[in-house]
Amino acid sequence: MILDCQNISKAFGTNVILDNVSFHLEDKEKMAIVGINGAGKTTLLKIIMQEEEADSGQIVLSKDRTIGYLSQHQDIFYDDTVYGVMEDAMKPVIELQDKIRKLEQDMTTLTGDELKAALSTYNRYTHEFEYKNGYAYESEITGVLKGLGFSKEDFERHTDTLSGGQKTRLSLGRLLLTKPDIIILDEPTNHLDMDSISWLETFLTGYQGSVILVSHDRYFLDKIVTKVVELDRGHSTVYNGNYTYFSQKRAEIRTNMMKAYLNQQADIKHQEEVITKLKQFNREKSIKRAESREKMLDRVERLDKPTELNSEMRLTLEPSVISGEDVLTIEGLSKAFEQYNLFSDLNMEIKRGEHVALIGGNGTGKTTILKIINKLVPKDDGTVILGSRVKIGYYDQEHQVLNMNNTVFDEISNAYPDLTNTRIRNVLAAFLFTGEDVFKRIADLSGGEKGRVSLAKMMLSSANFLILDEPTNHLDITSKEILEEAIRNYTGTVLYVSHDRYFINQTATRIIELKDKQLTNYIGNYDYYESHRAQPASTGKQAFAPVSDTVSQEKQTESQAKLSWKESKAEQARLRKKANDLKKLEDKIEQLENRLAEIDEEFLVPENATNVALLNDLTKERNSVEEELNTMYEQWEELSSEE
Known part of the structure; x- marks a missing residue:
């Protein structure tokens, strides 16, 4: 055991954030800390790093172990080139190299015991240098920088010219080079594209130290971690497995908790009815029986209702009209901004019922394609044809479809004037806007709150073709899972852009990659794309996956339905x-x-x-x-x- 968190508690005023949180980290173990926004994940990391003090409990770190920490919000100041910052992280190795070089020079003039002592020191230095991979430190710096998305031309850029996201990536690279015994990363994928995230996954999976991750990127967690610590209402629960195991096990536990609660409530209600009836018989023995039951009922330990089920966003998507078979046809689409040609001669077809993810690197033009389809950006050339009876519901990551001067209530009321005030209130409550929250101005909302308003409008639209631009941005994991389920159950057609690979894996039936100004088609989810991306794939125009033999499945389903009907009748x-x-x-x-x-x-x-x-x-x-x-x-x- 390299790190032990024992009964950590922390409150801010009357708000208890952490309540007797306990877990331990083994050597070389990869662990995730998960929980909804505000669950205390970052607070816990700061307590581990001694940046904040716990109210009670203790953190025990094994002797002579080092920790490296990348916080979510960096206050970074470097006065160097990109390469210079990384080279500085390798200072102990470089200093060791200088000592070796100096010894080599000195030994040319030494004799006798002095030479013998120098040789002993030289052997010790070279052994340490080899152990620290000193002969490859320059290529190591280059590999980390390129892996995190820095080009060769960026190496000599001064840090003053970097964006905030680039500085965060540089800090991450510097931390990785120092190779602490424990790496703690708070939302490390926020400023990385898919290729850089994939590189970081490989790096951390093979890392010889221990890793603690806080991240909303569930696919990233799934690839790396072998233990998950969930923070829920201040308490911690440890799951030994990856994120998918945790998600399934948690759902099973929550379902059982709710089932137990509902069963107990039904039993309590039944017992109360029996007691009332026995008293109504108004006989001495029936009254005694009632009193006996009352005493037994008083001794029952009442279960608390699982609170998460009360606070979840409720999202139901259902088209009002079925579209034609051909939903979207794009031929010869081209777009340039000034002298920069974004893409040209793109072709794409989408059929009814498909759930298509459009992926690609930053700046390749994915969002532009969605805006062209929605006539928010003009095309330079080509045709965009919507099929018969197609009704679009558009989710815009920049929330341009929202009027920033409206209140939340007015935004829904203006879009759907036929809705009653009660219906609007109920819809907004389903998206966690209650009480005075409905009168907040759109401009004053957080990114996640704006996203929930956009989702509410989209749900009410009853569209049969959903076009979504980064729909999971700013959503916590619970809200993402609710959106995933709604998309999976949606019988209409979906086209979306997302960097959330877990979301893509759960919802896509087809992936179209925009790369090198061309579209490539993969008929499957993200796992399929990952396993086939190196192979030649079809163009974006070919839209149909091989149809599996579903006859036996249909018969089995029909048989189960009959059995269920008979059981229900019995x-x-x-x-x-x-x-x-x-x-x-x-x-x-x-x-x-x-x-x-x-x-x-x-x-x-x-x-x-x-x-x-x-x-x-x-x-x-x-x-x-x-x-x-x-x-x-x-x-x-x-x-x-x-x-």
Whole structure:
């Protein structure tokens, strides 16, 4: 064990962020810390780095171990070239090289014991230099810089000329070169393109130290980590597996938690109904039975309702009209900005029901293609033809479809004037806008909040062709998963641009790559693309995947449906019989109770007081009715408790 987090707690005022969080990190282990926005991931990293102090608990780091940390928001100042910054990170190796060179010169003039001592030192230095891969440090610097997207021409650029994203990439590269025992990275993929992310995945997977990652890039996490620590409502849960394992296991646990909660609630409600009914019988024994049940119910440990299920965004996408088979046809499409030719003579076809991801490097023109389709940017040449009955729903990462001066409520109301205030409120609540939130100005919203408003408008549009530009930007993992499920279940057609490979893998049935000003088609999801990208692929115009044999699947589904229908009918019949049996018992109980009341009244009749034979008969009957009534109570209680 190289790092041990023991019962870490942290609160800001009354807001408890971390509550007895515990986990450990093994040597060479790769671990992810996940949770919704605000769960305390970055706070936990800062506590590990001693940048913040925990309220209680402790961080135990193994002796002589080093940690390197790349924070999400960098305050970076370098006064050097790009290569110079990286070279500075290798200073210990370079200094060692200088010592070796000096010793080599000195040994030419030394003799005897001095030469023997110098040779011993030389052997120790060279062994250390080899261990630190000193002979290849220059190529190592070059490899890391190129892997993170710096070209050879960038190497001599002064850091003053770099963008914020480039400086963050440079800091990441510098950290990787220092090779600490533990690398801690907070959202390292934010400023990387797909090729750089892929390079970083390979680097970290083969890294000989330990790694702690915080990232919204689930595909990235899936490739690297073998342990996931989830932060949820201040508490930590450890899952030993990659992200997909964690996601499946968490869903299973949450489903079971909700099932247990709902089952308990149903049982409590049933017990309360039985208690009420027993009291209504108003007999001494039935009241005692009710009181006994009440005591048992009071001792039940009530389960809390899983809160995440209350706060999730609810997204349902469904086309109002079915489009024609041909949804989009693009032929000979060209676009240039001033002297720069973005692309030319592009061809693409999209058929009804396809979910197509358009991928490619930054600046290749993916977003421009979407804007041309939506007539937000004029094309230079070519044709863009929409099929019959095609209705577009457009999600724009720049949120140009939103009026920044509107409130959230007015944005929906103006777009859909026929909706009632209640309906608008309900829709916005489904996207986590409640109370006074609906009166916030669009301009004052965060990127994630603007994204949720755009998704709400798109849901209401009932479009049959969704065009989405980076729809997962600014969404937390939970919201991404909800959007993924909505897209997977959507029966219309989808074309989207995304850098989120996990999202692509979950939702795409076809991938079109825009590279070197050409479109290449891959019929499958992102895993398929990854395994086939080095092979020759088809052009973007060929749109159909091989159709698998679905006949047996359809028969199996039909058989399951029949079985499910029969089971449902049998269950309905059982419930009807139970209700009828209960009704008969209750009627019988009522008759017996009425007869007991009649017998008691007969005992009070004055002329019956001297009729010994009648009193004996009444007493026998009363005992018999009382006994039968008790049996009826037991049968009713037993039948009521059946599942």
